[in-house]
Amino acid sequence: MSSLISSTDIQSSIRSLRLCFYGAGSMAEAIVRGLLARGLADSSLIGMFNRSNAQRLEELESRYNVSVSNVEEEQLDMLQDADVIFLVMKPKDAAEALRKLSAFIKPNQLVVSVIAGLSIRTIEQLLEQPQPIVRTMPNTSSTIGLGATGISFSQSVNDDQRQIALAMFEAIGMATIVEESLLDVVTGVSGSGPAYIYYMMEAMVEAGKQLGLTPEAAREMTIQTVLGAAHMVKATGETPADLRRKVTSPNGTTQAALEVMESYRFSEGVIQAIKRASERAAEMGEEIERSAMK
Ligand SMILES: NC(=O)C1=CN([C@@H]2O[C@H](COP(=O)(O)OP(=O)(O)OC[C@H]3O[C@@H](n4cnc5c(N)ncnc54)[C@H](OP(=O)(O)O)[C@@H]3O)[C@@H](O)[C@H]2O)C=CC1
Numbered sequence: 001m002s003s004l005i006s007s008t009d010i011q012s013s014i015r016s017l018r019l020c021f022y023g024a025g026s027m028a029e030a031i032v033r034g035l036l037a038r039g040l041a042d043s044s045l046i047g048m049f050n051r052s053n054a055q056r057l058e059e060l061e062s063r064y065n066v067s068v069s070n071v072e073e074e075q076l077d078m079l080q081d082a083d084v085i086f087l088v089m090k091p092k093d094a095a096e097a098l099r100k101l102s103a104f105i106k107p108n109q110l111v112v113s114v115i116a117g118l119s120i121r122t123i124e125q126l127l128e129q130p131q132p133i134v135r136t137m138p139n140t141s142s143t144i145g146l147g148a149t150g151i152s153f154s155q156s157v158n159d160d161q162r163q164i165a166l167a168m169f170e171a172i173g174m175a176t177i178v179e180e181s182l183l184d185v186v187t188g189v190s191g192s193g194p195a196y197i198y199y200m201m202e203a204m205v206e207a208g209k210q211l212g213l214t215p216e217a218a219r220e221m222t223i224q225t226v227l228g229a230a231h232m233v234k235a236t237g238e239t240p241a242d243l244r245r246k247v248t249s250p251n252g253t254t255q256a257a258l259e260v261m262e263s264y265r266f267s268e269g270v271i272q273a274i275k276r277a278s279e280r281a282a283e284m285g286e287e288i289e290r291s292a293m294k
């Protein structure tokens with residue numbers, strides 16, 4: 001693969017790559033949908049398979065025109081023929097999947113993992129050979145091109161492969177290269193992050209309904225408020241704290257609301273939640289590492 005890329009036509013180079021998605025759940029779909037929507041992949045070169053859910057494969061085939069298979073030999077062909085293999089199964093299924101892959105993976109095949117907690121070292125252990133590995137932590141907003149992805153590389157990833165990986169994740173949102181040791185933090189902040197915002201939105205909609213808004217009005221007002229707030233931070237370049245102060249009139253409604261939030265230790269709760277998510281990512285990585293030793 002190293003001869004494929006010049007910096008000027010990286011996008012067309014990526015389009016010529018054969019991609020295999022080992023796992024066909026939410027995250028695999030988010031990446032495929034994002035890459036296709038941005039014209040950065042050719043559906044005829046994408047293969048996807050899962051463990052047992054045939055109906056899910058039919059859905060993906062009809063939605064994206066990708067190749068799918070529930071036949072083991074065909075799945076092995078997809079893996080063997082791929083330039084890039086995406087590991088998109090749950091952490092608990094990773095060790096078994098990687099052991100299977102170790103039997104035939106070739107040194108030039110790029111492995112891209114999105115699995116929370118799973119370290120490059122454990123992937124290498126399970127593959128039992130040096131391999132170019134890109135460890136990432138994206139999020140589901142990649143589906144609409146607004147993902148946020150942290151990326152780390154194994155030592156054997158060459159410059160072309162770095163560019164390929166970076167361009168793929170930049171095409172489906174923003175991507176930042178971080179030290180591998182920080183990927184668990186990225187998981188806590190942005191990997192799980194969309195769920196925190198949805199959780200907040202659920203509560204805002206519920207409050208609106210309880211206070212008499214129709215469900216539709218509560219939902220629409222909440223969506224626009226979150227969208228507007230995120231855009232304001234980005235468009236103005238001001239800090240969230242400054243923008244918050246501009247909403248908060250002395251002794252007004254916002255101050256009253258924020259005081260209630262603080263009495264429930266809202267900020268502290270969010271900080272502790274993100275620390276716990278990141279700690280949990282490390283625990284999940286250790287669990288896979290232990291099963292790799294067996
Ligand atoms: N969801 C999210 O927001 C994010 C998830 N991640 C990471 O992405 C990974 C996938 O998560 P997500 O997409 O949510 O999970 P899903 O449960 O939606 O999908 C997992 C997929 O893996 C398949 N699978 C499991 N074992 C095997 C196997 N041995 N061979 C082939 N396919 C297999 C499952 O098949 P079947 O259904 O047939 O069992 C399913 O298609 C996780 O490791 C997670 O940490 C990272 C960032 C964000």
Ligand SMILES: O=C(O)[C@@H]1CCC=N1
Pocket residue numbers: 116187191192
């Ligand atoms: O909840 C999880 O474990 C995965 C990782 C990041 C988002 N979802």
